[in-house]
Each structure stands twice: as structure tokens, then as C-alpha cells.
Amino acid sequence: MNSKLENLxxxxxxxxxGTTPQIDRLxxxxxPLQFLRHYLSQNKPFILSASAATTLQWPATxxxxxxxxxxxxxxxxxxxxxxxxxxxxxxxxxxxxxPDSLCFASAHVQSTSFSDAIDAIKASRxxxxxxxxxxxxxxxxxxxxxxxxxLARDCDSHxxxxxxxxxxxxxxxxxWIGNDLSETSFHKDHxxxxxxxxxxxxxxxxxxxxxxxxxxxxEYPAAxxxxxxESEEFELKLENPERYVPWCSVNPYPLPKDKEKEISKxxxxxxxxxxxxxxxKAGEILYLPSMWFHHVRQTPDNRGLTIAVNYWYDMQFDIxxxxxxxxxxxxxxxxxxxxxxxxxxxxxxxxxxxxKEE
Amino acid sequence: MNSKLENLxxxxxxxxxGTTPQIDRLxxxxxPLQFLRHYLSQNKPFILSASAATTLQWPATxxxxxxxxxxxxxxxxxxxxxxxxxxxxxxxxxxxxxPDSLCFASAHVQSTSFSDAIDAIKASRxxxxxxxxxxxxxxxxxxxxxxxxxLARDCDSHxxxxxxxxxxxxxxxxxWIGNDLSETSFHKDHxxxxxxxxxxxxxxxxxxxxxxxxxxxxEYPAAxxxxxxESEEFELKLENPERYVPWCSVNPYPLPKDKEKEISKxxxxxxxxxxxxxxxKAGEILYLPSMWFHHVRQTPDNRGLTIAVNYWYDMQFDIxxxxxxxxxxxxxxxxxxxxxxxxxxxxxxxxxxxxKEE
Numbered sequence: 001m002n003s004k005l006e007n008l009x010x011x012x013x014x015x016x017x018g019t020t021p022q023i024d025r026l027x028x029x030x031x032p033l034q035f036l037r038h039y040l041s042q043n044k045p046f047i048l049s050a051s052a053a054t055t056l057q058w059p060a061t062x063x064x065x066x067x068x069x070x071x072x073x074x075x076x077x078x079x080x081x082x083x084x085x086x087x088x089x090x091x092x093x094x095x096x097x098x099p100d101s102l103c104f105a106s107a108h109v110q111s112t113s114f115s116d117a118i119d120a121i122k123a124s125r126x127x128x129x130x131x132x133x134x135x136x137x138x139x140x141x142x143x144x145x146x147x148x149x150x151l152a153r154d155c156d157s158h159x160x161x162x163x164x165x166x167x168x169x170x171x172x173x174x175x176w177i178g179n180d181l182s183e184t185s186f187h188k189d190h191x192x193x194x195x196x197x198x199x200x201x202x203x204x205x206x207x208x209x210x211x212x213x214x215x216x217x218x219e220y221p222a223a224x225x226x227x228x229x230e231s232e233e234f235e236l237k238l239e240n241p242e243r244y245v246p247w248c249s250v251n252p253y254p255l256p257k258d259k260e261k262e263i264s265k266x267x268x269x270x271x272x273x274x275x276x277x278x279x280x281k282a283g284e285i286l287y288l289p290s291m292w293f294h295h296v297r298q299t300p301d302n303r304g305l306t307i308a309v310n311y312w313y314d315m316q317f318d319i320x321x322x323x324x325x326x327x328x329x330x331x332x333x334x335x336x337x338x339x340x341x342x343x344x345x346x347x348x349x350x351x352x353x354x355x356k357e358e
Numbered sequence: 359m360n361s362k363l364e365n366l367x368x369x370x371x372x373x374x375x376g377t378t379p380q381i382d383r384l385x386x387x388x389x390p391l392q393f394l395r396h397y398l399s400q401n402k403p404f405i406l407s408a409s410a411a412t413t414l415q416w417p418a419t420x421x422x423x424x425x426x427x428x429x430x431x432x433x434x435x436x437x438x439x440x441x442x443x444x445x446x447x448x449x450x451x452x453x454x455x456x457p458d459s460l461c462f463a464s465a466h467v468q469s470t471s472f473s474d475a476i477d478a479i480k481a482s483r484x485x486x487x488x489x490x491x492x493x494x495x496x497x498x499x500x501x502x503x504x505x506x507x508x509l510a511r512d513c514d515s516h517x518x519x520x521x522x523x524x525x526x527x528x529x530x531x532x533x534w535i536g537n538d539l540s541e542t543s544f545h546k547d548h549x550x551x552x553x554x555x556x557x558x559x560x561x562x563x564x565x566x567x568x569x570x571x572x573x574x575x576x577e578y579p580a581a582x583x584x585x586x587x588e589s590e591e592f593e594l595k596l597e598n599p600e601r602y603v604p605w606c607s608v609n610p611y612p613l614p615k616d617k618e619k620e621i622s623k624x625x626x627x628x629x630x631x632x633x634x635x636x637x638x639k640a641g642e643i644l645y646l647p648s649m650w651f652h653h654v655r656q657t658p659d660n661r662g663l664t665i666a667v668n669y670w671y672d673m674q675f676d677i678x679x680x681x682x683x684x685x686x687x688x689x690x691x692x693x694x695x696x697x698x699x700x701x702x703x704x705x706x707x708x709x710x711x712x713x714k715e716e
Contacts, residue, residue: 041399323681
């Protein structure tokens, strides 16, 4: 009956995380000791309110609401723009040569001037009728301090209480400029993440690492979109040589017509405890602990943009990580084949071994 | 082949604890942040050298080497003395009515003047020929601040860097006065433990909570020794009503004649990674993380006494604890019955549910 895994999902909530979809909200910044003791050590998320003032003193809070300020400041910058037909980058999509199966599709990435990037984000529309694209300015390679270096003085270069607690500066700081069409599918990162929204809102669904089996992580062949400006069409091609990516199979927002089928495919996601739900508003910071599964959608500001900065700090690969890897190595029994409490061996992903984000 | 559990034992050592039987040794006290970041959050032990001076300034370090100081200071104190035939209290011993099976035997505890307690400890000899006893002055109920209150000013009332990191004073401080005949069998406590040796030496064997299956925790009927001063004999009686105690089955120091049999009974203990070994000398402090299995022996000072003080701080029942309970709920397959990677359901202990030490 898989009851032991179900007990684990419940116990971590009863002991530590809480049994509602809400997470802790702090109205003053934690001290480094409080952050370590109550959150980082416990692998437990929280929201820091805008009133806590960590971000209130950032020039970005006021300056970035002006698109002309951004355009002027970045007038000579080249940025990475991610293009996809539907706003779903790094996500599962029908396999190009076998539409009955899925592949893991990465965006078409192009270097462009910042003003062209803003135009593209504003011109985004879903490619439902074979034309159109969704653009998302982001690159998870420390882009805030690189491509967007001209904006760097507008935010703190790190989150002081996190830096002191962790004992080092962020490994990477990333900037994200998108709109409501872009969506990030469930995944986890091997970093401690401090995520600050500057304009607009971000909507997170969060599941703790103990819920790994509820994500149905499977290996999918990696594929890449290529966008042709001339034809305004995308081509999706498998990577060559072939590469497999372990990825979460669950889409938490299926179309109504697909809902029944999704529930029957992913019963442990749909029948288990509800994910934690966070709407992060401008000025708020989310502590998203390492190894937590997260799905992200966004609501734009009145210009049509959502802008966020996130700080990735190195995580500790300690006993929690060893427990996680062990847990992930176990498989659910198929409920219909076996109603005992056995775990069966399945050739699950080794994708974690490289200690990097999926 | 139970390879997943074996991988867990190895991985926690490779990632975090180290692959030798040694643990970290610090020569200056950690700051509260360092203690939280590198040890408490990671559930990782360390030794603080005597040179780190935390204990050097304790009056106990010099005063307690004088037995007459102790006798004078405690001249009006009544203390709890634990008497056993062989020095093994809270340990497995042949069942009184069925010597082919084992029970969990607790010491005869008597209240006595401190000077009688010291006499008894010094007169201890193993009851091999039906006479004699081993005495150990200890009581894990905050005895240092209660029974031994007259000595309390000789040590710090708490460990400052631990108190600041944990955010609260110790829940209990215990004093231990014994000699080389007393031994504490493998067990774990639901506390963060700071263990300071004042005179003599303590020898610990340590296993992380991830190794729980290597301890072969089973339910044993609880029994109690009663000692008669008149006959100088012990009687061992099962508790009434019957009570079962989950306890570690492994004795790490079997008699040579029993060694082969022990290895065949507890192969995962004997064939897995070696326990961490710590000899804690006078003035040294061990951070013994919550949920770690520990076995303790001692070497007395030149008077024949080992004196130690330990500080129990509340632990966090967080994701690590949930992972541990899940892990413990799984059972090894019996290697001879099943050579797949299955886990079978066994009715394992629920003894952890009370959040107290075994």
C-alpha cells in the first residue's frame, strides 16, 4: 500500500512544514542564526514580506518600473533570450518523431540587444496556429552579474543574512524578465535559493524533497527548439548524440479535458498532500530550500513584465542529501501488481550524481 | 543485495562524515554560526580539544581531581547510584526465565549519600562468582543541577556557543561518575548532546542515524535488577505489566569465543563501514549529534574514577527526523531468502514515536 512513503509525506508536514498549503511569512529579516536554525538546517521555506525592507532600499524597486530606465541603462548590452512556441521551456513536449511519447525540450536561445529582447517579450503570443513565439529573457549562468552588469548596482549583490549564515557569497545571481505566458515546469536545483520579485508576481507550487516519488521523475530524450525568423516557425530536434534527462513528469495544471487521465497517470501527486502555494509579490523574497521541487508561473505588472532576481548559494551535500538519494533510489510498487509493502528495484535516474541542477 | 542501504552508509561518509574512523577535531571553539552551519545542521560530530579552553576555565578541571573536595562539597547530598552485576546497565542480558532469549535489564537504583556512592564505585567488582556489584553514579534527569547542585558552580551551566546556536538553554545537564567496569550499550538519544569529560577518559563508538539497520533494533522485554545488601545478590525480574523496549542488538565487543556467532547474527554491523571511534580525554568536549548511535566505555583517572558532564539540548524534529523514521520503517531483506533488491515489511519498533531517548 506504499503506506511508508505516504507516512513520510505526512510526517514531514506534521513535524516541520505545516499541514496547510501556506508557508511561514516573516515580517522582519531573520538573523543569520535564525535563518540557519529555523530554515536552512531544517530545509524549510519562508517568505520575507516586502515590509521587511530588505528590498525596499533597492534602487531597482523604483527604477525598474520604468522601461525607459532599463532601455537606457542596458542600451549597449547583449542578453540571452529564450524562445519557445508556448512559453514552456525546459519542459516535456511531444517527441518530434513519435508524438505518442514525450521529450525534454529546451528553448531556442539567441543573443540579442536588450531593446530587441523587450520588444520580443512584449510581442509574445502563443504559437497555437503555427506562428508566434513566447520570449523570456533569462540565463541561469550568473547573468545578472554578467549580461545585466549595468543593472547590478540597483540591487544588493547578495542577501546579507544568507551570506553570513552560509559563509560565502552567492555562486550565481540570475535575472528573469518575462510575462504571463512563460511557465517553468516542476524541477529542483542543487542550490539554496533566495528569490526576489522586483515587479509583477511569481506563483510557485512547492513540494519538499521527501515527496520525490510524487514527481514521477523519468528519463526523457533531450531536444532543442530552433526558431526561424524568416518562416516564424519552430523546429524541434532531438540532440545528437542522444542524451537523456531525468525530469518531473507531472504537469500541475493540465487542460480540463486531460485532468482525469493525468490523475490516473500520477495518482501520488494528485491524491497526496497539496503542494505548498506561494504568490510572491514585488518586494518579497522567497527562501526556496535546496532540493525542493518547484513549478513557477507569473503575473506581469501593468507594462506586461515580471522581473525577478534570484541568488543561488552553494548547498551542503550532507546527511539530508544522502537521505534524499537513498529515498529516490527506492521505487513505488505498482499498486495493481502488488499490494504488499514491497519496494521494487527500477533503473531510476542517476542524474543527481553530478550535483548540478536538472 | 541490500545495495541501496549499503550505498547510503557509504554516501553519507563520502559526502560529509569522512571515510576513516576519525571525526573532526577543533582547536578553537566554533562560533554559533560555524557550529550550526558545519555540525548541527549537518548532523555531524566533532571533538573540541582541551586546548580550546572552554573547559580550562572550569573550576571543576582542578577541583574535581580531589576526592576530598567532592566529599566535602557533597557532604549533605543524596545521589542516585546504579548497581548492576557486571557494569552493563540498560543493556541486553539473558532472560530470567528463558536464558536462551534476551531481555532489556535496567539497573537497581538506590538513593545514597555521596560518600557511600564513592565507596561503592571504588569497591566495584564484577559479580562473576555471584557476589559483588558495579556501581555507577548517574541519573539522566538533569541530576547535575539537582542532586549535584552543590557542584554546579564548578562548570559552566551551559555551553555558550551551543546555547546561542540552538536558541535555548540545555533541557538537562547530567553528571556521570563511574569507572572502567561500567559500559553503556549502543543506543541513541533524541537530544543534541555536548559531552565533557572532567577526569579520566571516555571511549565512544559512533554510528550515524543512516546506519540504523546495522544496529538490529528489536523489541526486548523490560526487566529490572534488585540488589540485596544482605545476600549481596542480584535478582532480575521482568516488569509487570509486561513492557517491550526497542534496543540495539549489537554488542561491539563480544568475547572472542562468541565473535564468529555475532558476525553471522549481525553481518551488516560487522561487514559495513567501521564505527567512528572517539577517545575523549579530560577537558575535551564531544558534540554528539541527535539520533547518532553511541556505545561508551571509560578509563578512570589515577583514583579510579571517570567524571563527565553532559548537556542535553532540545533537537529539532525536522526533515532529517522524518527521513530517519522512514528509513527505519524499511527492513532489510533476509539475504538468503531473497537476493533481489526488495524491502520486506517487518513489524519494527514504534518506540521512536514518543520523541524520547530509548
